[in-house]
Amino acid sequence: MERPGSLLTEPTYRARLREATRTDWRFLLGVSPDDVVLAGGADALHLAHSLSPWVRKVYRLDQQQPPDVLDWVFFSGALSPQEGAAADVTATLRRAFDALRPGGHLAITLENRWGLHWLADWRTSRRDTHGRESTGRSVTRHGLRWHRERLRGMGADQICSYALLPSRDAPRAIIPVDPPCPPEAQKMALDQVWQRASPAAAIVRKALGALVTGGLMRRLYPHYLLVGRKPC
């Protein structure tokens, strides 16, 4: 008999949920079982592990891959060890972008330094599935606009971005930011993702709705997913 004390605790369940939902964006992006992908960034190890059941092959950044076979490059967490150096980040992105086959995509998950994290527990946890502190940095110094400009500078097209809620690790809601989606859709997603039932939470949700109506919320989401395509 499973005693109440031996039931899965909330923190352990959250860790398992994070593992199960880490790559939920794969449906929206169209990652297929035939795809060959490269996982990079500070959380590359977790990302590669989570992606492996859904694609044909996962490479890491430090592995040599054949030219022109990569369908996707994913970055999760800080892009390079010296995140502060813009040139270093740009070089990492450029190297990954060049490795894509024509028509392949590069995707980056970012934590927004100016996001409304303080309203709820929306900051990406630094703990792994065993409750240990993660060693990787999750907050990138550069923002969504900066990364978008880097992709554009490298020649990427079809650049678009999404907000990830509640975290980039376990994105239960994925909201189109650029190009934007209707305000009603954003409000519904915010209501679904943060379901705490209290008058204070209800007031905050109403305030978030007002920010959506005013067009400000798109700059304040805590986490983003930025995607660009290498032209054919």
Next chain:
Amino acid sequence: MLNATLQQAVAAAASVADPHELHLVQCSSTGATGAIIFHAWVRGDSQPRVVVKTPRDTRLQHALQREWDAVTALRVDPRLAALIPAALATFDCDGAKYYAYAGVPGRTMYSRFRNRILASRDSMLERFAVQALDVSLRVHATHTREATSHEVARDLLMDLAWLEGAIPEFPQSVAECGRAFAHRLADARHHLPRGRVHGDFSPYNVLTTGMRVGVEVRLIDWEHTEAERPQHLDVFRFVSACVLLGLRGQARHQAFGQMPARAAGLVSALLRPWLHQMTAGGAATWLEPEMLEALWWHYWTHAARREQERRARPDDYRDATYLPGLVALSQRIAPPVRSRSSAFAC
């Protein structure tokens, strides 16, 4: 929008000529083994045009397929068609199967509850109960018959036997309580309705366009529907979910332990009129405290089984309430005395 294949398939399901008019917002299930849900919006609409589901884990596709089969079968009945979102299309994309349903107006009762600012918890729950009474009667009336009290008791024992078989070292105290309450139900000698049940009739799955009676109502998540089950299980599911609504952790377990007392208002507003409408006689008998207690045990045993069945792994359920609650209750109370006159055989 990057997944052009998905966008075109959703646009076809929504009968939208230009796929670029659609904005796909993903709002997935909160469970690790749940569904990925897309809401496809067209600018200017007040509700999503289409809602598309796909399993996060392909091993759990049977749950979504079961819901699809149930919805397509039930919508043939015009009395139910008005309550169920239309099943539009299924399609395969990138190795996953997708199920597209029509978007419906309104919000779930739970969304209304969690976004209340001034309304009290009790007043909202009573309004929900009145709306739930109306919709439950509409669903249950589509297929119902009078079942003997022995049939109801056997239903309890069936769930109990499942739990005993599925859980090693199932607590003797729960088994004894269950059997004793089954005898008490059998002794009632009054009928209860049996027939179509929604199976997960709760404020999470009832969408309404307002708080009054007569507003538009839709029921979603039909994967647990059954054609032949005691129908009071739906009513108890709703009452129980209302008592636990918005509560977490210790407060939730505490509320479970005090459920019959906390549910008194909902029993008056929902169960009492439901019994009066659905049974030819005997409603007063079922509402007596002893019988009500037996009906609660019937529901809790059923809910404990449901809770256990939903676990993909033995420990894969975050917020188990019913089985631990039953164990605690059965250890706290003495098993009810069995009637010597009962001819009911376990």
